[in-house]
Amino acid sequence: MPVERRTILFSGRVQGVGFRYTAVQLSAGLRLAGTVRNLDDGDVELIAEGESGEIDTLVERLREHFGTFIRTIQQNRSRALGLPPGMHVAY
Template identity: 50%
Template sequence: MSEVRKHIVFYGRVQGVGFRYTAKYLTRSLGLTGWVRNDPDGTVTMEVQGREALINKLLVGLNGGHFISIEWMDTKEIPLEEEREFVVKM
C-alpha cells in the first residue's frame, strides 16, 4: 500500500485537552510520521504521513478522546516528506 501525507487543521475544543500528546501516542502506535502544533487562533495543525487506512484510524482515535471535541477539519493531501518520527511542535 502506498503512503500519503495530509495537512489537517482541527477546529473545536482541541487546545488544552491533551490533543497533541494523544496524537503523538496514537501516531507512534500506528507507525505514522509527521508533526502537530497548537496555533494562536485556537486550532491545531497536523501533518501526518503513512497509509491512508492508518491515518483514518488516527482520526477516529482522536475524535474519541474524553475531552477532545473536533467540530470539523480542513484536510488536504500534500507531497510526502522524508522523516522518521512524529513530533509535537511547541
C-alpha cells in the same frame, strides 16, 4: 500502499485539553511520521505522512477520544516529503 502527506486542521476546543500529547500517544503502533502543533487561531494542525489507512486510523482515534471537543476536521492531501519516523509535538 503509497505513502501520502496529509495536513489536518482540528477546530473547536482543541487547545488546553492535552490534544497534542494524546495525538502522539494515539499514533503509537502506526507507521506514521509527522508533527502536531497549536495554531494562533485556536486550531490544532497535525501533519502526518504514511499510508492513507494509517492516517485514517489516527484521525478516527482522535475523533473518538476528543469527539465532544472537535467542531470540524479539515484534511488536505499532498505528496509525502519524507519526514523522520514518529509523531512529534512541534512548538
